[in-house]
Amino acid sequence: MQRLNRTLAALAFSLGALWAGGHGQWSYHGATGPSHWGDLDPNFLMCKIGSNQSPVNLHRFIQAQLPRLKVVYRGNAMEVLNDGHSVKVTTIGSNEIVVDGIPFNLVQFHFHTPSEHTLQGRSFPMEAHFVHQSPSGELLVVALFFEEGHYNKALEKILNDLDGHVGVKSHLKEMFNPGELFPRKLDYYRYSGSLTTPPCSEGVRWIVLKERVEASQDQIQRFQEVMGENNRPTQPLKARTILE
Secondary structure, three states: OHHHHHHHHHHHHHHHHHHOOOOOOOOOOHHHOHHHHHHHOHHHOHHHHOOOOOOOEEOOEEOOOOOOOEEEEOOEEEEEEEOOOOEEEEEEOOEEEEEOOEEEEEEEEEEEOOOOOEEOOEOOOEEEEEEEEOOOOOEEEEEEEEEEOOOOHHHHHHHOOOOOOOOOEEEEEEEEOHHHHOOOOOOEEEEEEEOOOOOOOEEEEEEEEOOOEEEOHHHHHHHHHHHOOOOOOOOOOOOOOEEO
């Protein structure tokens, strides 16, 4: 029971750090960049010593009969914020994914340029993370790769109301179902990892969608102009395998 309580406390801290606004005491560059995260704060120690860290280079695949991803999104994307680390969109309503028989509700999604995960060494211009939480505090993140291509209508609804200044939250004038960003096919890779930002807490279920979606060069560039490069380098896979 004590171990469970410690785990839940760590996850609660992780969510607080992940959703907090402002620059905080870590960044993606220089003396407060990823290679130093574990030394910046005792609470960030897992960034340095963790054995199941994210993101990873997706390879070493194991064929598995993964169940169909059950996505039941009924709510909407509501507000957009540049929190100093990423462009974050908060949501309202019931947006649920069921994995391992556990319902996980979408709390927010955010973006990284370029992608944090790589696929057999290949990087992508942008990656979105859809962060879900179960009633007991467990975390599930769905990762989605973006390729340069056609204009993306759902992304434009975010960009239209995004204020580039850090800490300025804007209501989306045209709210939309977050599922509009997903590809048609929901085949996926799965592995166990961590948050990709401090405190890098482990025990996170990762679902990485195989099918990519497109965004125009202009749209990707507009995200980059606000966020800069905000990708943590890939972490050692060690003994882990990727299920597909």
